[in-house]
Each structure stands twice: as C-alpha cells, then as structure tokens.
Amino acid sequence: MDVRIYVGNLAKSTTQEEINTLFATAGAVTSVDxxxxxxxxxxxxFAFVSMPAQADATRRSACSMLIHWQIIRSRST
Structure with missing residues (x-):
C-alpha cells in the first residue's frame, strides 16, 4: 500500500522531476502529481507524492529534505 504525501508551498517553477529526485533520496517514489x-x-x-508504505523515520527524512530544499530554493529565486 502506498502513502500519499501532500507537498505544499512549492515555487511555481517547480517541476515533477525535481520533486521526484528529491523524494527518491528518501526511498522509492511511486508517482508525483x-x-x-x-x-x-x-x-x-502543491503536489502529491506517492511512496510505498515505509517507516516513519523515512517519511520524516523526506520532509526534512524538502524543507531544506525549499529554503535554499527560495534564497536563489
């Protein structure tokens, strides 16, 4: 069973490939919408990322990476 994660507050220039690449570092990504x-x-x-059900630690890792990425990206735009 997949876990569907809501990802918000994204820059309008964000692409599916960028989101997929970011979350793939935390585990397998089933889909990015x-x-x-x-x-x-x-x-x-905003987007929805589907990942196979995994331990909470992996999801927290993905969320912390996303926050870090958004901070860096907002400083560069």
Whole structure:
C-alpha cells in the first residue's frame, strides 16, 4: 500500500522531476502529481507524492529534505 504525501508551498517553477529526485533520496517514489494551472501552465504550488508504505523515520527524512530544499530554493529565486 502506498502513502500519499501532500507537498505544499512549492515555487511555481517547480517541476515533477525535481520533486521526484528529491523524494527518491528518501526511498522509492511511486508517482508525483504536480497540480498545474490550466491557464498559465505553471504549478499551483502543491503536489502529491506517492511512496510505498515505509517507516516513519523515512517519511520524516523526506520532509526534512524538502524543507531544506525549499529554503535554499527560495534564497536563489
């Protein structure tokens, strides 16, 4: 059974590939669904990442990496 993780507060320029790469460092990624604005073609700023059910420590690791990545990314944009 997969765990579906909500990922919010993303930059509009974020791509599915970037999210997939980030979460893959914490474990297998089943899918990434980046929600896009049909009018602009840009990200709406949130996504859903599906990963196989894993220990809480692995999910916490993925979340901490995402927070670190967002801080670095926000400083560079």
């Amino acid at each position: 980046l929600v896009m604005d049909k009018g602009t073609g840009l990200s709406k700023g």
